[in-house]
Amino acid sequence: MSSSATAVVNGGISFWFADDGLPAVREPLTGGATADVVIVGGGYTGLWTAYYLKKAAPFLRVTVLEQKFCGYGASGRNGGWLYNGIAGRDRYARLHGHEAAVRLQRAMNDTVDEVVRATEAEGIEADIHKGGVLEVARTPAQLARLKDFHAHELSYGEKDRELYSAGETAERIRVADAVGSTWTPHGARLHPVKLVKGLAAVVEALGVVIHERTPVTEIRPKHAVTPYGTVRAPYVLRCTEGFTASLKGQRRTWLPMNSSMVVTESLTDEQWASVGWDGREALGDMAHAYMYAQRTADGRIALGGRGVPYRFGSRTDNDGRTQATTVEALREILVGFFPSLAGVAVEHAWSGVLGVPRDWCATVTLDRATGLGWAGGYVGSGVATTNLAARTLRDLVQLDSGQGGRTELTDLPWVGHKVRKWEPEPFRWLGVQGMYATYRAADRRERASHAAESSKLARVADRVSGRH
Numbered sequence: 163m164s165s166s167a168t169a170v171v172n173g174g175i176s177f178w179f180a181d182d183g184l185p186a187v188r189e190p191l192t193g194g195a196t197a198d199v200v201i202v203g204g205g206y207t208g209l210w211t212a213y214y215l216k217k218a219a220p221f222l223r224v225t226v227l228e229q230k231f232c233g234y235g236a237s238g239r240n241g242g243w244l245y246n247g248i249a250g251r252d253r254y255a256r257l258h259g260h261e262a263a264v265r266l267q268r269a270m271n272d273t274v275d276e277v278v279r280a281t282e283a284e285g286i287e288a289d290i291h292k293g294g295v296l297e298v299a300r301t302p303a304q305l306a307r308l309k310d311f312h313a314h315e316l317s318y319g320e321k322d323r324e325l326y327s328a329g330e331t332a333e334r335i336r337v338a339d340a341v342g343s344t345w346t347p348h349g350a351r352l353h354p355v356k357l358v359k360g361l362a363a364v365v366e367a368l369g370v371v372i373h374e375r376t377p378v379t380e381i382r383p384k385h386a387v388t389p390y391g392t393v394r395a396p397y398v399l400r401c402t403e404g405f406t407a408s409l410k411g412q413r414r415t416w417l418p419m420n421s422s423m424v425v426t427e428s429l430t431d432e433q434w435a436s437v438g439w440d441g442r443e444a445l446g447d448m449a450h451a452y453m454y455a456q457r458t459a460d461g462r463i464a465l466g467g468r469g470v471p472y473r474f475g476s477r478t479d480n481d482g483r484t485q486a487t488t489v490e491a492l493r494e495i496l497v498g499f500f501p502s503l504a505g506v507a508v509e510h511a512w513s514g515v516l517g518v519p520r521d522w523c524a525t526v527t528l529d530r531a532t533g534l535g536w537a538g539g540y541v542g543s544g545v546a547t548t549n550l551a552a553r554t555l556r557d558l559v560q561l562d563s564g565q566g567g568r569t570e571l572t573d574l575p576w577v578g579h580k581v582r583k584w585e586p587e588p589f590r591w592l593g594v595q596g597m598y599a600t601y602r603a604a605d606r607r608e609r610a611s612h613a614a615e616s617s618k619l620a621r622v623a624d625r626v627s628g629r630h
Contacts, residue, residue, distance in 0.1 A: 169507065169509075170424075170489055170508050170509065170510065170511050171509060171510045171511070172483050172484060172489070172510075172511050172512070173481040173482045173483030173484070173511075173512055174481060174482065174510075174512065175234065175238060175239065175481055175482045175512065176238055176239040176354075176355070176423070176482055176510075176512045176514070177423070177425045177464065177509070177510035177512065178238055178239070178242075178353060178354050178355035178356075179233075179238055179355050180510060181353075181355070181460075182353065182355045182356055182359065184231075185231055185232065185233075185359055185362075187231045187374050187375060188231070188232075188372050188373065188374040188375075189373065189374070189375075190373055190374065190375040190376045190390055191227065191373040191376045191388055191390045191391055191393065192390060192391070193390065193391040194391040194392050194393070194394070195225065195391065195393045195394070196223070196393070196394050196395065197223045197224060197225040197371070197393060197394075197395040198222045198223045198224065198395060198396060198397070199215060199222060199223070199224045199225070199395055199396075199397045199398075199399065199559060200224075200225045200226075200227065200386045200393045200394075200395040200397070200398050200399070201224065201225070201226045201227070201399045201401055202227050202378045202381060202386055202398065202399065202400050202401060202402055202409075203226075203227075203228065203235075203400065203401035203402040203403070203405070204226050204227075204228030204231070204232035204233070204234075204362065204372060204374065205232070205233060205234075205235050205236060205237035205238075205358065205401065205403060205548070206237045206357075206358060206361070206544065206545065206548035206549070206552075207401035207403065207537050207538060207544070207548040207551055207552060208226050208228070208399070208401035209226070209232065209237075209358065209361045209362055209365055209552075210361065210548055210549050210551075210552030210553075211399060211401060211537075211551075211552040211555045211556065212224050212226055212365045212368075212370045213280075213361065213364065213365050213368070213370075213552070214552050214553050214555075214556040215555075215556050215559065216365065216368040216369060216370055217368070218556055218560060218565075218566075219560070219565060220368070220369070223371075224365075224369075224370045224371070225370070225371045225372075225373065225393055225395070226365070226370060226371070226372045226373070227373050227376045227378050227386055227388060227393065228372065228373065228374045228375075228376060229375075229376065229377035229378065229405070230374065230375065231374045231375070232358055232359070232361075232362040232372065232374065233354070233355055233358035233359065233362070235402075235403060235404060235405055235514065235515070236403055236404055236514050236515065236516050236517075236544060237354060237357075237358045237544075237548075238354055238355050238358055238514075239354070239423070239482060239512060239513070239514030240354050240514070240516075240542075240544070240545055241354075241423060241444075241454045241455070241456060241464060241465075241466045242351050242352045242353060242354050242444075242456050242458075242464065242545065243295070243349065243351065243444045243446075243454055243456065243543075243545055244274055244277055244278075244290065244349060244350040244351070244352050244444075244545045244546050245274065245295045245346075245348060245349035245350070245444060245543070245545070245546055246267070246270040246271045246273070246274055246295075246320075246346065246348035246349065246546065247270070247543040247546075247547075248266060248267070248270045248524055248540075248543055248547050248550075248576075249519075249522055249523055249524040249539065249540055249541035249542075249543055249547075250519075250521070250522060250523025250524050250525075250539075250541075250576065250579075251263050251266060251267060251318070253521060253522075253523050254266060254523070254575040254576060254579075257575065257579075258575040260317075262574075262575040263318060263575060264318050264319050265570070265573075265574060265575075266574050266575055266576060267318040267319060267320065268319060269550055269570070269571065269574060270348075270546065270547070270550060271320070271348045273546045273547070273549050273550045274292075274348050274349060274350060274546055276549060276553075277290075277350075277545075277546060277549050278290055278292060278350065280549075281357065281360070284360070284361075284364045285360075286356070286357060286360030286361065286364065287356060287360070288352045288353050288356040288357040288360060289351075289352055289353040289356060289458070289459035290350050290351070290352045291350055291351050291352075291442045291459070292347075292349070292350040293349070293350065293351065293441045293442040293443040293444070294345050294346055294347040294348065294349045294350075294441070294443050294444070295345065295346050295348070295349030295443060295444045295445075295446065296331075296334060296335065296343050296344075296345045296441075296443040296444070296445055296446070297311075297343060297344050297345075297445075297446040297447060297448060298331060298335075298337050298340045298342070298343040298445070298446070298447050298448070299340065299341050299342045299343065299447070299448045300337065300338075300339045300340055300341065300447065300448075300449075301339075301341070301609055301612065302341070302612055302613060302614040303613055303614060303615060303616050304341075304447070304448035304449065305341045305342050305448075305614070306614050306615065306616065307448045307616055308342055308343070308344055308448045309325070309342070311344065311448070312325045312344040315344075315346070320346060320348070322346070322347055322348075323344060323345065323346045324344070324345045324346075325342070325343075325344050326342060326343045326344070326345065327342055328340060328341045328342055330343075331343040332438075333438075334438060334439070334440075334441055334443070335437065335438045335439045335441075335443070335445065336436065336437055336438045336500070337445075337499050337500070338498065338499060338500065338501050345443065349443070349444050350444070351442060351443075351444050351456040351457065351458075352545070353458070353459065354545070376388050376390060377389065377408075378409065379409070379410060380409065380410040380411075381398055381400055381409060381410075381534065382398075382534075383398070383532040383533055383534060384396060384398065384532075384533055385398065386398050395533075396533050396563075397528075397533045397534075397535060397559055397562075397563075398533060398534055398535070399528075399534075399535040399536065399537075399555060399559075400534070400535070400536035400537075400538075401536070401537060401538065402517075402538070403416070403515075403516065403517040403538045403539075403540065403544065404416070404418040404419070404514070404515030404516050404517045405418070405515070406418075406517060406538065415519075415583060416517040416518060416519055416538065416539050417517070417518040417519075417520075418515035418516070418517065418518075419515060419516050419517075419518045419541075419542075420513055420514070420515055421466055421467070421513065421514060421515075421516055421542060422466060422467065422484045422488045422489075422492060422511065422512070422513040423464060423465065423466035423492070423511065423512055423513070424464075424465055424466075424489060424492045424493060424496070424508045424510065424511045425458070425462050425463070425464040425465075425508070425509055425510045425511075426462050426463045426464075426496070426503070426506050426507065426508055426509060427462065427506060427507045427508075427509050428460055428461040428462050429461050429462065429463070429503070429506065433502065433503060433506065434461070436500075436502035436503075437500050437502065437503070439457050442456075442457045444456050445457075451467065452467065453465060453466065453467040453492075453495050453499075454466050454467070455499075462509075463496065463500075463503075465492055465495060465496050466492070467491070467492055467495060482512035482513050482514060483512070483513065484511050484512060484513040488511070488513075489508065489511045492508075492511070493508050496508075516540065516541060516542045516544065517538045517539045517540060517541070518539065518541050519539035519541075519581040520581055520582050520583060521581050521582070522539075522541055523539060523576065523579055523581060524537075524538065524539045524540050524541065524543070524547055524551075524576060525537070525538070525539055525576050525577075525578075525579045525581065526551045526554045526555060526558075526576055526577055527558075527577065527578050527579070528555065528558035528559065528562060530562050533562075535555055535558065535559070537551035537552070537554070537555055538551070539581070550571070553571055554571040554572065554574065554577060557569045557571045557572045558572055558577070
């Protein structure tokens, strides 16, 4: 079988859309309109928010405005990792105390099950398999980080996490050079597009109005401005993640970080026997420039990582096309992990953007003075976090409108967190390029040296980036 990159389908938004089909695009806005809540962005955050608002208060008039079609952004391009990670937890522990961060982590653990519950209740078939998340170490330095990471997660109350030796790891999955792993049950793999398309259909059936092909150019109190008219509502909720920079005044709010993926052809039974992976865990590693992968429902491996991490001026791509060098780099990761798959063809490659705040902290906010709300900055952990954000936005709207009181969710430490803006160009571009070049150099140095200590280069990159 050919492994040539020339045969790879490149772009077309994502393999997930190629697999499940592009949606019939809904009608755009045709003039000024009013609503009780207008949601900007038809991805997971926006659709889950519409879902929970209508479930809680069916009388609410909820309108979703989407610039292309639902799932066009990260919600239709991600790795399908439904897991309990949340960006910024350690910073929230420093700011609000350890117990507050434990409550946030517990809410994330519960969120994985809530997504499974909601999709089952609504009849959304999204190829969900709850096999947990397995993260492997392949060098002595990675193993040291993995053991620290494992202990750190236990300190946040995750008592059901397990640490595996090299032999125990091989019993689950045969990753070349794996020297250990850590596993949490709080994770599942899913088909991103089946989830987003199913969710859009469900909220529309609940009475939510969805206008696609309707770009919002500006958000201001009680107004969502589009080329076709303005939607007025007491609450305007921004759920735009990596596309936030395209809104007026938001250029430096969240950086649109690029992530790329490839997917193989379907593997044979013999090939799967050489790999293992019978538990269908979401798979990650402890490299600084990390990878993420899943075993799809139709027997492929979908694998992602950072390609060209950021485009100058916070630009975003159109159709998800990615560079040939990135496709080859991801293929090298695949074969490095699974040498027995050296002859397997990569069938599809694509890219998308995720939202990165300057302090790498996900947030959810409702400004009670203006009625403006937003959620995001998930830094690639959004498949589950969007659901927690949506339920929190629901509670914040209900609190502000007098339909509800404070809840466990409105008191979580990420609510109302303020983040400074990113630096202007060219400093933003130079910083991100330098950061990822340094992380890759740190990974190369650790592989070559077999040292048990993390490379000092990675610690420098952490400090510069503001991640720690």
